Amino acid sequence: MKASVQQQHLAHGLAIVSKAVSPRSTLPVLANILIASDDGRLRLSATNLELGITCWIPATIEDAGAITVPARTFQDLVNTLTGERIDLTLDPRTQTLNVRSGSSNTDIKGIDAQEFPPIPVPDLSEGVSLNVNDFKEMIQQVVFAASTDEARPVLQGVLLNIKEDQITMAATDGFRISVRKGLLSNPVRQEISVIIPARALTELARIATDGEQMLTMNVPPGRGQVIFHVKDAELVSQLIDGNFPDYRAIIPRSYKTHTVLSTPAFLKACKQAEIIAREGNNVVRLNILPGSDSPGVVEVSAQSEETGASQIQVDANIEGSPLLIAFNVKFLREVLDVIKTPSVALETNQNNTPATIKPIGDDDFVHVIMPMHLG
Amino acid sequence: MPIRILAEEVASQIAAGEVVERPASVVKELMENSLDAGARRIEIRIANAGKALIEVTDDGCGIPAGELTLAVARHATSKLSAAEDLFRIATLGFRGEALASIASVSRLTLISREQNAEMGRKIVVEGGKLIANDAAGLPVGTLVRVENLFFNVPARLKFLKSDLTEKNQITQLVSRYALAYPQIRFRLMQDEREVLLSHGKNNRREVLAQIYGNDLARQMLEVELEDEDIRVRGFISPVGISRSNRREIVFFVNGRWVQDAGLSTALIQAYHTLLMVGRYPIASIFVEMSPEMVDVNVHPAKAEVRFRDADRVFRAVQRAVKRALLAYSPAPQLSSSTWLSRSGEAGVDPAWEMAYEANLAQMEVAPEPAGKETVPQPVQLPVDSLPLLRVIGQVGAAYLVAEGPDGLYLIDQHAAHERVLFEKFMREAGKEIPSQALLHPQTIELPPQAAELLQTQLAVLNRWGFEVEHFGGNTFRVRRVPAILSGLDPLIIVRSLVEDFEEDETPLQAEIEARVIARVCKRAAVKAGQILSAEEQNALVRDLERCQSPRTCPHGRPTMIHLSVDLLERQFGRRGSR
Secondary structure (H helix, E strand, O other), rough: EEEEEEHHHHHHHHHHHHHHHHOOOOOOHHHHHEEEEEEOEEEEEEOOOEEEEEEEEEEEEEEEEEEEHHHHHHHHHHHHOOOEEEEEEEEEEEEEEEEEEEEEEEEEOEOHHHHHHOOOOOOOOEEEEEEHHHHHHHHHHOOOOOOOOOOOOHEEEEEEEEEHHHEEEEEEEOOOOEEEEEEOOOOOOOOEEEEHHHHHHHHHHHOOOOOOOEEEEOOOOOOEEEEEEEOOEEEEOOOOOOOOOOHHHHHOOOOHHHHHHHHHHHHHHHHOOOOHHHOOOOOEEEEEEOOOOOOEEEEEEEEOOEEEEEEEEEEEEEOOOOOEEEEEEEHHHHHHHHOOOEEEEEEEEOOOOOOEEEOOOOEEEEEEEEEEEEO | OOOOOOHHHHHHHHHHHHHHHHHHHHHHHHHHHHHOOOEEEEEEEEEEHHHOOOEEEEEEOOHHHHHHHOOOOOOOOOOOOOHHHHHOOOOOEEEOHHHHHHHHHOEEEEEEEEEEOOOOEEEEEOOOEEEEEEEEEEOOOEEEEEEEEOOOOHHHHHHHOOHHHHHHHHHHHHHHHHHHHHHHHEEEEEEEEEEEEEOOOOOHHHHHHHHHHHHHHHHOOOEEEEOEEEEEEEEOOOOOOOOOOOOHEEEEOEEEEEEOHHHHHHHHHHHHOOOOOOEOOOEEEEEOOOHEEOOOOOOOOOOOOEEEEHHHHHHHHHHHHHHHHHHHOOOOOOHHHHHHHHHHOOOOOHHHHHHHHHHHHHOOOOOOOOOOOOOOOOOOOHHHHHOOOEEOOOOOOOOEEEEEOOEEEEEEOOOOOOOOHHHHHHOOOOOOOOEEEHHHEEEOOOHHHHHHHHHHHHHHHHOOOEEEOOOOOOEEEEEEEEEHOOOHHHHHHHHHHHHHHHHOOOHHHHHHHHHHHHHHHHHOOOOOOOOOHHHHHHHHHHHOOOOOOOOOOOOOOEEEEEEEHHHHHHHHHOOOOO
């Protein structure tokens, strides 16, 4: 292989794929990045066997070929090169990649490209088209609610269901659940229901930078994989096998108290309370006090044995009975962080039943949190 | 004092001590008699942990009316007649001692009707003396009722463990026999509550489900091996499931429950490297061989046996287990743990190992008055505080390296965090424990014994931030978990707590609470393999400095290794060169 590329293209491509490198794998080749000529461009790939990322960058190819090189070494080198143009030359006999740029000349020992696990290719004609901006927002609004506990693989994933032109995503860690709906421009013929690792979706949101574009999702039948294709990049992820909890049964249908707050004011109050609460199991208390003729107020308070106590008042429009309820402040802060509307509704029943958080003016997003109990 | 022949009564009470040491041993003897009588159905009723009542009813061949009184005499048996028979014993009993022994320490009622007999007969023996002998009506079979066990041996009574322990012993015993004899219907009632019912359909997996719950029963691997005249069958746990003690390793040899260290070692060796150190499999193994190959006349309660060719038996067991494990072993997964274990094999630098040992030695010697390496003693709290430490970094995503005025500290991040959480929890004792409710209550099904244990400790759990409720049968429902555990699988937490309860019971309620908290903290603490940011490392060490006993985790393992300046200098050969 002999190719030349621009430093900024190569550095950008490496930054994208390096997230899938698994530096601690028992398979040495998985710590490497595959570099291959591909139809007038250079293809970069990395995989940890659960997640694979591929990226294409513009290049001038003189000789076709492929090699894998250690990701860290190659990326660190490329990031320090100052010359605009980088020449890559592979010596196939020694499997060594020569990297030459300006006055710098480096040989990196690689591993035969044949040893790199094959990365599946999507069937783009069969895929579902999604608007990048919309899909990224959906990912953001659910992905944080997924569990990080390796003991429960299903909850480490996000349920994605597409039926006709309806797309629904849901994630839960057993204590809260985020559900986001959306509409597709082109309905699908066959229903799709898969559980995608939250991590893969987070990576996808990072890769898909150009918001105006479309991305294509492809679930090849019977392979247990999902492939996302954006311009110049692809992400392949293993799907999670299992039964996702029935989220429809969990979302409360009625409420006794309906509280409308300013999203930024509520978020700020939570962030302030968290400074104290994080020393004491993250507990915040919301004292919801409806006003008789004036608008009501929500007192957000936290206290910790070691740190101190804080109380913040947030004005609110409250209908229904007063309530003192406690939550994990991290849960509140995380959901308020992804709500884009200026106002948010908190719907509650009792201090031991689930509470619902909904953006005002956006019916597509629902978040349910279980309260905490102070025994 | 002149030497005298002991009175009959005393002699038989002494003999009874060897066979009947606790209610469970009575159940065992009676059950074995029923099995020898060819019963298809055995029903056991227990009241007050066996102290008030043990009643075993069977539909076996019965005892002829004229022989009933003989049955309770010492050295009277129908199972053996000459000494040479001892070498080919095919029945479970043969010593002719059990009934006599039991009769000498209780009030024993024996009712039996033989096949073809018109009437049954009933005798009552109290403390070894016959007090009634009448005709009685009953279906074919035998009923043995043992009341007021140990009424005349108060010392024995005093040494019985708690009712819960004795009850568990009985449940465990009966469930093991139910597993060994799947063709026989066993029913165990404890205080009018049905604890176990096997259907006698000759389906071991079904019995297994009764004992361990459906989940585990489904996952158990079947073992089957025939080596000429040795036959090994049974079930073992797959590699992913293990216990922290050997209690769930059960061997039956020719239908007799035996405790043989050699057999369990053979079994555990078959798991070699597949289980973590200190973890043991669950196994029920049934070994059959011709009676001449095994000597059962070794131990009065017959819990031990001697094999004519022990090596062959061990090898057969080991091979059978290995074969089953290999056949079902899952493909190795690429995960961070493989990386960890691999780096473990690489071996430790001998110097460091030496340093560690030196350190241990220093920790073990009597504390010097001014020494900084005193043995951590929870009592002498103030002495134990740590000096201010400067965190240098993290090693292997498991240990923190810190510098103090007196040398280098290696801190186990998991153990240290456990200690920090534990003390925090204990400080909050008596105050409100915040807990996080689950979106969807989760149900958990436990084996009967574990269920009973959990039920007795529910109040403790619920006081410490859980909300777990009994949901009928052996099922429980988890509604809330302590706030520090939110984010983890509630079922795994409850299971590990139950395992802790099973470990052994302590009569001290306070200790149980401490154990629950220690276990909760263990679950919540950062794990080895978790990369901590510089701030997290600092925060952890600061918190540890503030602990009252920072040098050990709540389970007693060290949280840190200290390499003193002095030791470093000696190791590098700097000392003495000047």
